[in-house]
Amino acid sequence: MVSAEGVSRRFGGFRALEGVSLEVRPGEVFGLLGPNGAGKTTLIRILSGVLPPSEGRASVAGLDVRRQPDGVKAAIGYATQEASVYRDLTVRENLEFRARLYLGPKAVRPAVERTLGRFGLGEFAQKLAGALSGGWRQRLALAQAVVHGPRVLFLDEPTTGLDPLSRRAIWDLIHEEARAGASVLVTTHYMDEAERCTRLALLYGGRVLATGTPAELKALAQSQARFAFVRTQASPEALRAQPGVLEAWPSGDGVRLILEPGAQPPLELAPAMPSLEDVFVVLTRQGAAPPAGGAR
Ligand SMILES: Nc1ncnc2c1ncn2[C@@H]1O[C@H](COP(=O)(O)OP(=O)(O)OP(=O)(O)O)[C@@H](O)[C@H]1O
Known part of the structure; x- marks a missing residue:
């Protein structure tokens, strides 16, 4: 239609x-x-x-x-x-x-x-x-x-x-x-x-x-990154410095993480389901930059 x-x-x-x-x-x-x-x-x-x-x-x-x-x-x-x-x-x-x-x-x-x-x-x-x-x-x-x-x-x-x-x-x-x-x-x-x-x-x-x-879309993101939650007092900034951590942001009593697929940072990770927002983050990280040529 x-x-x-x-x-x-x-x-x-x-x-x-x-x-x-x-x-x-x-x-x-x-x-x-x-x-x-x-x-x-x-x-x-x-x-x-x-x-x-x-x-x-x-x-x-x-x-x-x-x-x-x-x-x-x-x-x-x-x-x-x-x-x-x-x-x-x-x-x-x-x-x-x-x-x-x-x-x-x-x-x-x-x-x-x-x-x-x-x-x-x-x-x-x-x-x-x-x-x-x-x-x-x-x-x-x-x-x-x-x-x-x-x-x-x-x-x-x-x-x-x-x-x-x-x-x-x-x-x-x-x-x-x-x-x-x-x-x-x-x-x-x-x-x-x-x-x-x-x-x-x-x-x-x-x-x-x-x-x-x-x-x-979530399955696509899961094929390209790992999603996890870690219960911690550590700041997202500190966690972002860990090997293989792509993104980290506060969530409840811990931090949500997006990691490279094979990453094994020294953290006690609980698997998490990606949200559509996570899908966006993963896909936009993959070099899908906005087209050049525009000021806006
Ligand atoms: N008539 C126009 N002349 C010049 N640039 C335009 C015109 N219409 C849209 N644009 C530009 O094209 C791009 C896409 O705009 P558009 O309004 O389609 O985005 P959008 O996804 O609907 O955004 P929003 O969520 O803010 O409504 C923007 O950078 C906008 O400034």
């Missing part, structure tokens, strides 16, 4: 994306995980038909993003934080406004009613969006993205700034969309959210470092 092949994007001499390939299938919540400036938003803008790629091909819902950008825009639902919500319109008006852009007059009302119900927004229908809490406004932004029944959803950091409970509620809704058959591409900085994705691409400096399920 969403496919990118060798997509690159330059801004002047700066390469924001470099040879990105990925595929998002129906029913899948595909995560784009990467630090600030990794190129996540640029990729979503390209896949939305808003920004043409400099090189490569991409298609969404069977439409080529370069040749049929307007068709792509009509086929997708897009939510970016809460920028798409008009605060001085009511919840219902926000949904109606969006639905009218895509649907014929007769279809608008049933679509809005259905969406209000599905997202639990019915009791707030007459409330100004600006008067909602952040969590409910994000929920409205997601409802707006799906009100016209798109088969492809692009969600750019849909939970930024929300508390854990509100984030969980939004993620439940995202998974509901996928279960109903949508192909969902979602960007996030949060590692716990990345764990909720069916598959992930780790984006760094405009390049895909690795793609896979959270379990596959």
Whole structure:
């Protein structure tokens, strides 16, 4: 449903994306995980038909993003934080406004009613969006993205700034969309959210470092490094000086370590499972430096 092949994007001499390939299938919540400036938003803008790629091909819902950008825009639902919500319109008006852009007059009302119900927004229908809490406004932004029944959803950091409970509620809704058959591409900085994705691409400096399920990515990291915990009063700095220790940071009553595969430092190590953050650390250490040529 969403496919990118060798997509690159330059801004002047700066390469924001470099040879990105990925595929998002129906029913899948595909995560784009990467630090600030990794190129996540640029990729979503390209896949939305808003920004043409400099090189490569991409298609969404069977439409080529370069040749049929307007068709792509009509086929997708897009939510970016809460920028798409008009605060001085009511919840219902926000949904109606969006639905009218895509649907014929007769279809608008049933679509809005259905969406209000599905997202639990019915009791707030007459409330100004600006008067909602952040969590409910994000929920409205997601409802707006799906009100016209798109088969492809692009969600750019849909939970930024929300508390854990509100984030969980939004993620439940995202998974509901996928279960109903949508192909969902979602960007996030949060590692716990990345764990909720069916598959992930780790984006760094405009390049895909690795793609896979959270379990596959952890297994990949485990094939390249050793993860351990040591109960100690020693500082992470002191432990980093030990032979074979790549990374060390405080954790609970000890220190978490990433070590070279065969390292045997004189420490009482307990094996630990890598987190997705650890995966990132290992893969970025492997010379996957950001592309040259950019000041940002
Ligand atoms: N229109 C533009 N002109 C010049 N540079 C741009 C433009 N859009 C993006 N960039 C640059 O491309 C790089 C990737 O930006 P992008 O917004 O895609 O990153 P991101 O992964 O979404 O970051 P964040 O997590 O901060 O949103 C950044 O260095 C950014 O400054």
